[in-house]
Amino acid sequence: xxxxxxxxxxxxxxxxxxxxxxxxxxxxxxxxxxxxxxxxxxxxxxxxxxxxxxxxxxxxxxxxxxxxxxxxxxxxxxxxxxxxxxxxxxxxxxxxxxxxxxxxxxxxxxxxxxxxxxxxxxxxxxxxxxxxxxxxxxxxxxxxxxxxxxxxxxxxxxxxxxxxxxxxxxxxxxxxxxxxxxxxxxxxxxxxxxxxxxxxxxxxxxxxxxxxxxxxxxxxxxxxxxxxxxxxxxxxxxxxxxxxxxxxxxxxxxxxxxxxxxxxxxxxxxxxxxxxxxxxxxxxxxxxxxxxxxxxxxxxxxxxxxxxxxxxxxxxxxxxxxxxxxxxxxxxxxxxxxxxxxxxxxxxxxxxxxxxxxxxxxxxxxxxxxxxxxxxxxxxxxxxxxxxxxxxxxxxxxxxxxxxxxxxxxxxxxxxxxxxxxx
Amino acid sequence: xxxxxxxxxxxxxxxxxxxxxxxxxxxxxxxxxxxxxxxxxxxxxxxxxxxxxxxxxxxxxxxxxxxxxxxxxxxxxxxxxxxxxxxxxxxxxxxxxxxxxxxxxxxxxxxxxxxxxxxxxxxxxxxxxxxxxxxxxxxxxxxxxxxxxxxxxxxxxxxxxxxxxxxxxxxxxxxxxxxxxxxxxxxxxxxxxxxxxxxxxxxxxxxxxxxxxxxxxxxxxxxxxxxxxxxxxxxxxxxxxxxxxxxxxxxxxxxxxxxxxxxxxxxxxxxxxxxxxxxxxxxxxxxxxxxxxxxxxxx
Numbered sequence: 001x002x003x004x005x006x007x008x009x010x011x012x013x014x015x016x017x018x019x020x021x022x023x024x025x026x027x028x029x030x031x032x033x034x035x036x037x038x039x040x041x042x043x044x045x046x047x048x049x050x051x052x053x054x055x056x057x058x059x060x061x062x063x064x065x066x067x068x069x070x071x072x073x074x075x076x077x078x079x080x081x082x083x084x085x086x087x088x089x090x091x092x093x094x095x096x097x098x099x100x101x102x103x104x105x106x107x108x109x110x111x112x113x114x115x116x117x118x119x120x121x122x123x124x125x126x127x128x129x130x131x132x133x134x135x136x137x138x139x140x141x142x143x144x145x146x147x148x149x150x151x152x153x154x155x156x157x158x159x160x161x162x163x164x165x166x167x168x169x170x171x172x173x174x175x176x177x178x179x180x181x182x183x184x185x186x187x188x189x190x191x192x193x194x195x196x197x198x199x200x201x202x203x204x205x206x207x208x209x210x211x212x213x214x215x216x217x218x219x220x221x222x223x224x225x226x227x228x229x230x231x232x233x234x235x236x237x238x239x240x241x242x243x244x245x246x247x248x249x250x251x252x253x254x255x256x257x258x259x260x261x262x263x264x265x266x267x268x269x270x271x272x273x274x275x276x277x278x279x280x281x282x283x284x285x286x287x288x289x290x291x292x293x294x295x296x297x298x299x300x301x302x303x304x305x306x307x308x309x310x311x312x313x314x315x316x317x318x319x320x321x322x323x324x325x326x327x328x329x330x331x332x333x334x335x336x337x338x339x340x341x342x343x344x345x346x347x348x349x350x351x352x353x354x355x356x357x358x359x360x361x362x363x364x365x366x367x368x369x370x371x372x373x374x375x376x377x378x379x380x381x382x383x384x385x386x387x388x389x390x391x392x393x394x395x396x397x398x399x400x401x402x403x404x405x406x407x408x409x410x411x412x413x414x415x416x417x418x419x420x421x422x423x
Numbered sequence: 424x425x426x427x428x429x430x431x432x433x434x435x436x437x438x439x440x441x442x443x444x445x446x447x448x449x450x451x452x453x454x455x456x457x458x459x460x461x462x463x464x465x466x467x468x469x470x471x472x473x474x475x476x477x478x479x480x481x482x483x484x485x486x487x488x489x490x491x492x493x494x495x496x497x498x499x500x501x502x503x504x505x506x507x508x509x510x511x512x513x514x515x516x517x518x519x520x521x522x523x524x525x526x527x528x529x530x531x532x533x534x535x536x537x538x539x540x541x542x543x544x545x546x547x548x549x550x551x552x553x554x555x556x557x558x559x560x561x562x563x564x565x566x567x568x569x570x571x572x573x574x575x576x577x578x579x580x581x582x583x584x585x586x587x588x589x590x591x592x593x594x595x596x597x598x599x600x601x602x603x604x605x606x607x608x609x610x611x612x613x614x615x616x617x618x619x620x621x622x623x624x625x626x627x628x629x630x631x632x633x634x635x636x637x638x639x640x641x642x643x644x645x646x647x648x649x650x651x652x653x654x655x656x657x658x659x660x661x662x663x664x665x666x667x668x669x670x671x672x673x674x675x676x677x678x679x680x681x682x683x684x685x686x687x688x689x690x691x692x693x694x695x696x697x698x699x700x701x702x703x704x705x706x707x708x709x710x711x712x713x714x715x716x717x718x719x720x721x722x
């Protein structure tokens with residue numbers, strides 16, 4: 001049997017050695033383009049939330065990034081070097097976000113991190129970026145202290161997202177206008193009990209009182225992040241009988257809250273200000289959306305009302321079969337900033353890119369004046385379109401948006417930083 | 424901490440009505456899940472860690488049936504029956520192999536299925552959150568009782584869950600089937616010697632426990648957004664309930680669920696930042712004073 005097999009496969013020791021030598025030669029000289037091309041990609045690691053209650057937002061982050069990366073690569077990349085995205089699921093858990101981030105750098109060989117976590121995970125990713133010294137672009141976290149507080153801010157991390165304090169100034173100004181017109185003095189807040197919820201709510205209240213000192217907070221409710229049942233929170237609000245209610249709940253939490261509030265007729269009894277309502281994810285998920293909810297613009301393709309924004313929204317929907325989200329436009333902008341910075345310094349070196357990013361201004365469909373700027377001193381994005389309006393239950397969902405005034409935002413933000421000893 | 428607000432609430436009829444019904448709603452949904460968990464443990468001596476996933480599966484099956492038919496009653500039936508059916512298959516093929524094994528082995532099998540069911544839900548319904556919306560029959564203004572607000576849908580939930588609890592109690596205590604189940608829980612060797620097919624009894628009990636969790640998921644579907652992994656939080660609360668009420672006691676599950684519901688409801692007024700702390704504190708006190716739980720043990 002053994003001889004028969006040997007006759008059928010006439011490979012001796014010499015032939016085997018020759019074959020091996022030929023294969024080695026081919027690998028070394030015959031296919032160098034493949035191995036060189038693989039090494040030449042710019043690997044970017046991205047931890048985000050791809051499962052659980054906010055998976056749709058994480059997926060939209062990935063979509064927003066991929067849409068722009070494909071465009072960048074198709075245009076030839078950085079002198080032929082293309083961006084290769086490595087996206088991992090953190091399940092929305094900060095410790096997992098940190099672990100995945102480390103793995104992306106240490107094991108997968110990524111040079112840059114896109115932190116596409118919610119705020120709960122963003123601080124964990126920032127710690128990893130600080131420890132490993134890699135360039136990190138925050139794609140979603142809106143918690144102001146992440147970049148405003150010099151004790152937390154690091155030179156190699158940049159925020160390419162809207163910021164809580166900006167939303168609060170614009171929201172506070174808008175809400176004060178409504179409150180003055182309707183005489184809404186008794187206010188209550190209901191926000192998720194973690195950094196973003198606490199931070200943003202405190203800032204909103206501060207600016208509501210700044211613009212309308214008669215406003216009085218008669219109660220607070222702090223449901224847990226991803227809490228399934230809000231019954232006790234809703235009944236507590238009903239007991240307090242506020243005239244107006246502010247919330248920065250978001251995603252599935254916000255839709256659950258509205259579904260449960262509806263059966264208590266909560267939104268008929270109180271004027272509702274939900275900063276995160278006007279995002280297509282939430283707007284389309286709520287089956288019985290009450291009309292007249294006041295909301296900040298998260299992402300709607302009608303604000304800013306420009307052809308570039310509408311075209312981007314339509315292109316996203318055509319490609320992915322769903323509406324983009326707030327996380328999606330921020331993800332796209334992140335790639336646009338990175339691409340512009342890399343081209344400026346003609347390098348993928350993190351330190352050079354960081355230097356280029358400071359103070360960089362780029363054209364953007366999401367800019368209030370068609371541009372957005374990466375402010376040098378605290379490495380956070382400014383100049384994006386920001387405003388508030390009231391919702392209706394069908395498209396365009398938020399027909400009129402009152403745009404925020406960036407001059408006023410920057411003045412009050414400066415004052416806020418001074419009071420918090422961030423400057 | 425706002426004990427003054429709690430004291431004021433306790434003296435106001437409208438607050439008492441609203442918060443008590445709120446506590447009952449939270450408690451009764453929890454009771455359905457915890458009753459199934461404790462029933463399975465009482466008879467099969469298996470801690471079913473997949474019970475939260477059964478709740479999730481019930482919600483998603485109900486969502487699928489509701490989207491297909493637009494009929495909420497059918498959706499609830501599908502949620503309960505679908506999970507019962509899955510429960511039988513799961514028990515016969517997998518759980519029956521770990522009877523008598525240590526808890527770690529049971530935990531591993533159950534944990535595997537938590538992950539599998541999460542992924543199955545993700546494949547079928549997608550990873551993003553889903554919302555069923557309120558059935559049109561319940562889209563009506565809430566009732567006002569003594570100045571308190573009681574939603575019609577929640578009133579229905581309380582009555583429905585109480586009815587299921589009553590049926591469960593009657594079956595266990597007043598029927599031949601109930602006697603067999605109790606006998607099998609107490610001494611399976613004896614029931615086997617008497618010619619009773621223990622495997623059949625175990626399968627039926629597991630299916631019933633699963634059905635209760637499935638029903639709870641289906642009933643909660645109109646007001647809670649659904650996403651893969653949604654069963655974890657209710658599983659943790661169910662464990663608190665079973666520890667307080669007593670592992671294996673359906674009556675204890677009812678008492679424990681209502682207590683948790685009322686703690687959360689009134690705690691949100693008086694101790695809004697320590698409501699969960701009170702729940703765990705209460706559980707710890709019960710464990711110290713009466714380790715077997717408030718209602719002892721046994722079905």
